[in-house]
Amino acid sequence: xxxxxxxxxxxxxxxxxxxxxxxxxxxxxxxxxxxxxxxxxxxxxxxxxxxxxxxxxxxxxxxxxxxxxxxxxxxxxxxxxxxxxxxxxxxxxxxxxxxxxxxxxxxxxxxxxxxxxxxxxxxxxxxxxxxxxxxxxxxxxxxxxxxxxxxxxxxxxxxxxxxxxxxxxxxxxxxxxxxxxxxxxxxxxxxxxxxxxxxxxxxxxxxxxxxxxxxxxxxxxxxxxxxxxxxxxxxxxxxxxxxxxxxxxxxxxxxxxxxxxxxxxxxxxxxxxxxxxxxxxxxxxxxxxxxxxxxxxxxxxxxxxxxxxxxxxxxxxxxxxxxxxxxxxxxxxxxxxxxxxxxxxxxxxxxxxxxxxxxxxxxxxxxxxxxxxxxxxxxxxxxxxxxxxxxxxxxxxxxxxxxxxxxxxxxxxxxxxxxxxxxxxxxxxxxxxxxxxxxxxxxxxxxxxxxxxxxxxxxxxxxxxxxxxxxxxxxxxxxxxxxxxxxxxxxxxxxx
Amino acid sequence: xxxxxxxxxxxxxxxxxxxxxxxxxxxxxxxxxxxxxxxxxxxxxxxxxxxxxxxxxxxxxxxxxxxxxxxxxxxxxxxxxxxxxxxxxxxxxxxxxxxxxxxxxxxxxxxxxxxxxxxxxxxxxxxxxxxxxxxxxxxxxxxxxxxxxxxxxxxxxxxxxxxxxxxxxxxxxxxxxxxxxxxxxxxxxxxxxxxxxxxxxxxxxxxxxxxxxxxxxxxxxxxxxxxxxxxxxxxxxxxxxxxxxxxxxxxxxxxxxxxxxxxxxxxxxxxxxxxxxxxxxxxxxxxxxxxxxxxxxxxxxxxxxxxxxxxxxxxxxxxxxxxxxxxxxxxxxxxxxxxxxxxxxxxxxxxxxxxxxxxxxxxxxxxxxxxxxxxxxxxxxxxxxxxxxxxxxxxxxxxxxxxxxxxxxxxxxxxxxxxxxxxxxxxxxxxxxxxxxxxxxxxxxxxxxxxxxxxxxxxxxxxxxxxxxxxxxxxxxxxxxxxxxxxxxxxxxxxx
Numbered sequence: 001x002x003x004x005x006x007x008x009x010x011x012x013x014x015x016x017x018x019x020x021x022x023x024x025x026x027x028x029x030x031x032x033x034x035x036x037x038x039x040x041x042x043x044x045x046x047x048x049x050x051x052x053x054x055x056x057x058x059x060x061x062x063x064x065x066x067x068x069x070x071x072x073x074x075x076x077x078x079x080x081x082x083x084x085x086x087x088x089x090x091x092x093x094x095x096x097x098x099x100x101x102x103x104x105x106x107x108x109x110x111x112x113x114x115x116x117x118x119x120x121x122x123x124x125x126x127x128x129x130x131x132x133x134x135x136x137x138x139x140x141x142x143x144x145x146x147x148x149x150x151x152x153x154x155x156x157x158x159x160x161x162x163x164x165x166x167x168x169x170x171x172x173x174x175x176x177x178x179x180x181x182x183x184x185x186x187x188x189x190x191x192x193x194x195x196x197x198x199x200x201x202x203x204x205x206x207x208x209x210x211x212x213x214x215x216x217x218x219x220x221x222x223x224x225x226x227x228x229x230x231x232x233x234x235x236x237x238x239x240x241x242x243x244x245x246x247x248x249x250x251x252x253x254x255x256x257x258x259x260x261x262x263x264x265x266x267x268x269x270x271x272x273x274x275x276x277x278x279x280x281x282x283x284x285x286x287x288x289x290x291x292x293x294x295x296x297x298x299x300x301x302x303x304x305x306x307x308x309x310x311x312x313x314x315x316x317x318x319x320x321x322x323x324x325x326x327x328x329x330x331x332x333x334x335x336x337x338x339x340x341x342x343x344x345x346x347x348x349x350x351x352x353x354x355x356x357x358x359x360x361x362x363x364x365x366x367x368x369x370x371x372x373x374x375x376x377x378x379x380x381x382x383x384x385x386x387x388x389x390x391x392x393x394x395x396x397x398x399x400x401x402x403x404x405x406x407x408x409x410x411x412x413x414x415x416x417x418x419x420x421x422x423x424x425x426x427x428x429x430x431x432x433x434x435x436x437x438x439x440x441x442x443x444x445x446x447x448x449x450x451x452x453x454x455x456x457x458x459x460x461x462x463x464x465x466x467x468x469x470x471x472x473x474x475x476x477x478x479x480x481x482x483x484x485x486x487x488x489x490x491x492x493x494x495x496x
Numbered sequence: 497x498x499x500x501x502x503x504x505x506x507x508x509x510x511x512x513x514x515x516x517x518x519x520x521x522x523x524x525x526x527x528x529x530x531x532x533x534x535x536x537x538x539x540x541x542x543x544x545x546x547x548x549x550x551x552x553x554x555x556x557x558x559x560x561x562x563x564x565x566x567x568x569x570x571x572x573x574x575x576x577x578x579x580x581x582x583x584x585x586x587x588x589x590x591x592x593x594x595x596x597x598x599x600x601x602x603x604x605x606x607x608x609x610x611x612x613x614x615x616x617x618x619x620x621x622x623x624x625x626x627x628x629x630x631x632x633x634x635x636x637x638x639x640x641x642x643x644x645x646x647x648x649x650x651x652x653x654x655x656x657x658x659x660x661x662x663x664x665x666x667x668x669x670x671x672x673x674x675x676x677x678x679x680x681x682x683x684x685x686x687x688x689x690x691x692x693x694x695x696x697x698x699x700x701x702x703x704x705x706x707x708x709x710x711x712x713x714x715x716x717x718x719x720x721x722x723x724x725x726x727x728x729x730x731x732x733x734x735x736x737x738x739x740x741x742x743x744x745x746x747x748x749x750x751x752x753x754x755x756x757x758x759x760x761x762x763x764x765x766x767x768x769x770x771x772x773x774x775x776x777x778x779x780x781x782x783x784x785x786x787x788x789x790x791x792x793x794x795x796x797x798x799x800x801x802x803x804x805x806x807x808x809x810x811x812x813x814x815x816x817x818x819x820x821x822x823x824x825x826x827x828x829x830x831x832x833x834x835x836x837x838x839x840x841x842x843x844x845x846x847x848x849x850x851x852x853x854x855x856x857x858x859x860x861x862x863x864x865x866x867x868x869x870x871x872x873x874x875x876x877x878x879x880x881x882x883x884x885x886x887x888x889x890x891x892x893x894x895x896x897x898x899x900x901x902x903x904x905x906x907x908x909x910x911x912x913x914x915x916x917x918x919x920x921x922x923x924x925x926x927x928x929x930x931x932x933x934x935x936x937x938x939x940x941x942x943x944x945x946x947x948x949x950x951x952x953x954x955x956x957x958x959x960x961x962x963x964x965x966x967x968x969x970x971x972x973x974x975x976x977x978x979x980x981x982x983x984x985x986x987x988x989x990x991x992x
Contacts, residue, residue: 201967207961208964217906228724321811378711379632456717471975
C-alpha cells in the first residue's frame with residue numbers, strides 16, 4: 001500500500017465530494033473540463049496517489065496485449081475497496097464520464113481502450129483473498145487477485161482453481177471476459193466456475209448477482225445475473241468480487257505428446273477420447289508450423305507434424321487406465337507412441353513450451369508483433385477449418401502457426417506481423433475476418449474465449465443476428481442507460 | 497398429429513389474421529372479449545383442433561405438480577412450429593393477452609398458473625429431435641421432446657443426456673426452469689448443458705440466443721443470452737428449441753447404498769469423496785424417515801438411518817478404484833459396508849426407489865398430498881440445516897422426509913399434507929418459509945432447482961436484495977415491456 005489516506009478517512013469525506021460534484025452536466029466536448037472538475041473529489045476518495053494523470057500511467061492503462069492501438073483514458077484511479085469504486089462511479093455517472101475497468105491488461109481484443117476517453121478504474125489495489133471455504137470448495141477474491149496468486153495461496157489446502165488462460169490474469173478480469181484456456185475441456189470456463197459476483201453499476205449501485213455472501217453450488221433463484229455479467233467485458237458494470245468454485249488437486253498428473261500424419265487424425269483421436277468418457281484434463285493441438293516454432297524456441301525436438309499435447313488428472317491407478325485407453329485411440333489413428341512427461345519438472349517444461357507458443361511464434365520473425373485470432377467450431381468441423389485456414393495463410397503470404405484447445409473446438413492462429421508493414425497488417429485483418437466467417441459458416445463462433453472487445457463487434461452481429469443484438473442492446477440500455485460503462489465495446493452502438 | 501390444416505396452409509392465412517387482429521387495444525377487464533376476438537385468428541394459425549376453450553383442457557393446463565391451486569388460462573393453443581408460436585405471440589402482444597408456455601406440467605412451483613388469465617401455449621405438438629451431431633456431442637430438440645424420449649432416441653449412438661430431475665419433463669421446460677436432479681454433481685445442471693436456445697419474445701420476434709444453428713462448445717461472443725433465458729421460467733420468452741450437450745454413455749455403472757450413524761457422518765463422507773476427486777455420478781442423501789418410507793413403499797430393507805445412495809460411472813477398472821476409495825472414506829466415517837447394485841436390474845430398482853420417494857412419502861399418510869421444499873446450501877452447512885430442520889418438523893407436528901442431492905448441498909423435505917386440514921397446510925407454509933430463511937442464513941438459496949414460480953417471489957427478494965431485484969425487473973421490462981410473458985412469476989411486480 002502506498003496510499004497515505006486511510007479508507008475510513010477517505011470515506012468520511014465522501015459525502016462532501018458527492019454533493020460538490022452531483023449533477024454537473026457536460027457535453028462530450030466538455031469531457032476534459034469535467035475531468036478537471038472531479039479530480040479533487042476523486043482524490044478525496046482514493047487519496048492523492050490514487051489518482052493519476054501522468055501520461056505513462058494513462059498509456060499503460062489504454063492498451064492490452066492485442067494489436068489495437070493505445071487509447072489512453074483521461075485519468076486513472078486506483079480504488080482500494082468497493083465503497084470507493086461505488087463513490088467514484090457515482091461521480092462519473094453524474095458527470096457523464098466513461099468508466100473503464102482495468103485488471104491486469106492481459107486481454108486480447110482491445111477491451112481496455114478508452115475509445116471515448118473517461119476514467120480508467122485500475123483495480124490492482126483490491127487484492128484480498130476473502131472467505132476461503134475449503135470444505136465447500138469456494139473462495140471469494142477481489143479484482144487485484146490473479147490466478148497464480150490464488151493458486152499459490154491455496155497450495156496448502158489441497159485445492160486449486162484450474163481455469164488457465166495462459167496469462168497470469170486477474171480472476172475478476174477473467175470473469176469479465178469469460179476466459180477459459182487449456183483446462184476448460186475438463187473443468188469448464190469461467191461461465192461454469194463463477195458462483196457469485198459483486199458488481200458496481202454505472203451509477204454506483206452495488207449488487208451481488210446471487211445475493212450477498214451466497215455460495216450454493218447451484219441455484220434456480222431468479223434470472224441468472226451472474227452469467228449475464230460473466231463475459232460482459234466491463235460494459236455492464238465493474239466486477240469488484242468474484243466467488244469461484246475450487247477443485248481438489250488431483251493425486252497425480254501426467255502429460256504426453258503425440259504426433260499425427262494429419263489434422264484429421266489428431267481431431268478424430270480427440271473426438272474418440274471424449275466419446276470414450278476419458279476425463280482428459282487438457283488436449284491441445286499444435287500444427288506443424290507451431291510445433292516447429294516451439295521446438296526452436298523451447299529447445300525441444302518433437303516431430304514437425306500435427307501434434308497433440310495431452311494431460312491426465314486423477315489417481316495413480318486411474319491415470320494408468322486413462323493413458324492406456326487414450327494411447328490405444330491415438331495409435332488406431334496412426335498417432336506416434338506417446339512421449340511422456342511424468343515428473344513435475346518435465347511436465348512443467350512441456351506446458352511452459354505450450355504457453356510460450358505466443359513468444360515462439362514471434363521468434364519466427366524477430367522484431368515482429370503477434371496477434372492471436374480466436375475461433376471455435378463444433379469438433380467435427382475442425383479438420384475442414386484448419387485445412388482451409390492453412391491454405392488461406394499460404395495464399396495470403398502470412399505466418400500464423402495454429403494452437404488450440406481442440407477438446408472444445410477452439411483454436412488460435414498466432415499471426416506474426418511486421419509492425420512496419422501496413423500491407424501485411426491489412427492482409428492479416430482480411431485473413432482474420434475470413435477465418436471468423438469460416439467459423440460462422442461451420443456453426444461456430446467468432447470468439448471462443450478472447451471476447452468481442454473492439455475488433456469483433458461487426459462479426460458478433462453476423463453471428464447472432466440483428467434481433468439478438470437488439471436484445472443485447474436492450475439489456476445494455478437497461479443496466480447502463482447513459483452508455484458510460486466501457487463504451488464502444490461488444491456492441492457497435494455508441495462506438496468510437 | 498390430429499390437426500387437419502397443414503402448417504403451410506395455416507401460414508398462408510397468417511397475414512390476413514395478423515392484419516385483422518393488429519392494434520386491438522383492450523383493458524384488463526376486457527380480456528375475455530379480447531380472447532373472443534382473436535379466436536378465429538388463432539384457429540387460422542393452429543387449425544380448428546389447435547385451439548381449445550374446453551374447461552377440462554384449460555384446467556389441465558392451469559396447474560403443475562405443486563400445491564398451488566389451478567389457475568386455468570382463458571384458452572389453450574397447440575402450435576406446431578416456431579412460425580405458429582411467433583404468429584400467435586404477435587396477436588397476444590397486439591391484444592395485451594398474457595402468454596404462458598406449457599411443456600409437460602411437471603413443474604413444482606406453480607409456474608404454469610395463468611394468474612392473469614390469457615393464452616396457454618401448449619408445446620406438445622412440437623416434438624421433433626433435430627440436428628443430432630453424435631461426433632460433436634450435441635442435439636437440438638423442440639419443446640415437446642422429453643428427457644426420456646431423447647435418451648431413447650439416442651440409445652444406438654452411444655450418447656445420452658444425463659440431466660435427470662426425476663420427472664419425464666420436456667427438455668425445453670427443463671431449460672426454462674433451470675432443472676437439474678440426481679446427476680448434477682457430475683454432469684452439471686441445465687445451465688451448464690444448454691448451448692443455444694431459439695426463443696420467441698412476447699411480440700413474436702424470434703431470436704437464437706447464440707445465433708441460429710450455432711453450437712460451439714464454448715463462446716465469448718457477446719452477452720450470455722442463453723443463460724439469461726435458462727431459468728427465466730417463461731417470463732422472458734417462449735423457448736421453442738434447445739441445443740444440448742451430450743455425453744458418452746459410460747462403459748459401466750455401479751450403485752451402492754451406505755448407512756451412517758449421523759447426518760454429519762454422511763455429509764463428511766460426501767465432502768471427502770468430492771475432495772478426493774472421485775468423479776461420483778450421483779450421491780443422494782435420505783434421512784431416516786425417508787429411507788423408512790422407501791423401505792415400506794418399494795419393499796426394501798435398508799437400515800433406518802441417515803443413508804447415501806451412490807452411483808459411479810466409468811470403465812470397469814476405474815469403477816473398481818472409485819468404489820474402493822469411496823468405501824474407505826465412508827468407513828472412516830463409520831458408514832456401513834456398501835450394499836451393491838451392480839447389475840442393471842438391481843440398479844434400476846434402487847434408483848426407482850429413490851425417484852419414487854415422492855410417492856413413498858405420500859404413502860406414509862394415505863389420502864395426503866405431497867409438497868416438496870427445495871433449498872440449497874454450501875456443503876458444510878448441510879448437517880446444521882438438516883438437524884435444525886428435523887427438529888422444526890417435530891415441533892411443528894409435520895411429516896417431511898428428507899431427500900437430497902447432497903453433492904450439491906441441495907435437499908428437499910417431501911411434506912405430506914392432509915388436503916382437508918387447513919391448519920396443517922398453514923403450518924407447512926410457515927415451516928417452508930422458515931426452512932428457506934434458514935438456508936438464506938447459511939449462505940444458501942431458497943431454491944436449488946425448482947425455481948421461484950409463484951411461491952418464492954418474496955423469498956427471492958430476501959435472497960438477492962432489492963437492488964438485484966431492480967436489475968432483474970429492468971431486464972424483464974426490456975424484454976417484455978407489456979409484462980405479458982407468464983406474468984406474476986419470479987418477480988412480485990405485476991403479480992396476481
